[in-house]
Amino acid sequence: MKILTANRLTDGEAVWFAADGTWAETIDVAETVDDKAGEARLEAIGKAAHDNNEVVDVNLIDVSLVGGTIRPLRLREAIRAAGPTNRLDLGKQARPSAGAA
């Protein structure tokens, strides 16, 4: 299973492409795909957003669903989705809504 991620051009914020067609600031609403056609569609969306100067460093990443929650397979992506593991007061994990899911 894969999702599409990038960093927003203006401020570098880590973002994920969401099912509602926006770039969300948290991973929980990312659109998941689990076939080649879905991956190709997300890749095309990513390329268009990159070319349109909305985002940079666009990547499809591997995830799994754990109890209905999206979990990146690689630690690197888990840290991007949460924030620095040594500073729980920073990054997405510091948001009031974080951890509610």
Next chain:
Amino acid sequence: MYRYDEFDHDFVKARVAEFSDQVERRLGGEITEDQFRPLRLMNGVYLQLHAYMLRIAVPYGTLNSKQMRMLGHVARKYDKGYGHFTTRQNIQFNWPALSDIPAILADLASVEMHAIQTSGNCIRNVTADHFAGAAADEVADPRPYAEILRQWSSVHPEFSYLPRKFKIAVTGAERDRAAIQTHDIGLHLKKNDKGELGFAVYIGGGQGRTPMVARKIRDFLPEEHLLSYTTAILRVYNLHGRRDNKYKARIKILVHETGVDEITRQVDAEWQALKDGELKLPEADVAAIQAYFAPPALAARPEGDEAVKLARLDSKSFGDWIDQNVFTHRNPDYAAVTISLKGIGEVPGDATDSQMEAVADIAERYGFDEIRVSHEQNLILPHVARADLKAVYDALVAIELATANSNLISDIIACPGLDYCALANARSIPVAQEISKRFASLERQRDIGELKLKISGCINACGHHHVGHIGILGVEKKGAELYQVTLGGSADEHTSVGEIIGRGFGPEEITDAIETIVETYLAIRLDRSEKFLDAYRRIGPAPFKEALYASEAKAA
């Protein structure tokens, strides 16, 4: 310290205007990321995991209070309230918005700072001994030469697109505190028999995936030839350094593949054509730069010894701090102070905005307005009257920067690692924090003695693991973090690259493994005067391997 002249001011101002325009055009969609990326890198702007990162140059690690206060201001206004001092004597901010960077650079320019050449395949910040101008064992202050090199290398048209990045370090003492043998060029400022100043010149040192100790190619280069000879080295490298493979593009590979004798011959041949030309340094110009680094007028403060003695009686923790973090100054009434950015369990090299401002205040009041950043990720007050040490200590206690652990096992160098860095394969900071907590007892640390522990989260070795007495390299294996341990590295005048001790350790095992290594050292050392590195060099890896892996071997 060096002050910008009119040319410097105009140059930095023009660069801020130019880059601001480039940012504006990027945000407006006029230029693509592919076009913009090299431009932002030339101005110190990286993209990391969570955000952009801005690396700001601190030339040879020297700052005044106004500049430090500005760094605190940047941390508070544009970032998340802290900054990270690096192993190249620079500072990085981890969270700036691209749209704010023009304003940050304008603020920095107002205090004679910038982020130029903190990235890219150019000559990077020239680093120097952090006790320069203060150390009792120094022959001469290396910073005027670092400044001459800075001026020469700034947007040097011939050397702005080298095969790879290029790092120069300068020391002015026999005791190398600037790790010059791990640099592309290492310069050891010294005097010859006639009392003239010159340099022993080393080239081809480096860390990364192919660690190499630099080779000495000249024992004494008269100071007037600093730029002509450096230019000759850079020319040979620029011409013959590999551009086909970025992993083989550093000068260390060229030196290794060509052979040091042949490289020396080529450099000398190039130098013969340059040495008596326009690059020969006029004495007056050297003197003019040296004048910027004239030591502060240090008034006699003979009451210092008595004051320290009395304060010691009053406070054991002050005494511990004096023993560990205070370094001998060339003036007996004064001392150089290490402000540890390695509080127990803290992030190596991090300082908050208010800590930066408080350090600026302390430096202004007690330290002749001078602050240094060390490559070991601490701050230094190079000139403090011994009579003022207690007041400085008390002020540092108030901002939680009085940890008495300089050169001890918790004085760890660590790169940002996978918590921030896009290149990292494993985390460094939490490993450093765990080891620091395990060895929290100062009594225990002092019993262990001098021990340099260095951690990198990938093979690029920003955390200098190759030259740690104990080095830790984080790698990714089968999707998990694994930590490889090296022993016997050193970055002083007897530089050596550490040897891998055996299989790596998981995140839950690594602190225990380090403790086993330390306990093994304590068991084998001749006595307390035999340091970890000396014991390792005497006995070798066998007892450490035995202690770490023997039970596995038996089980198998």
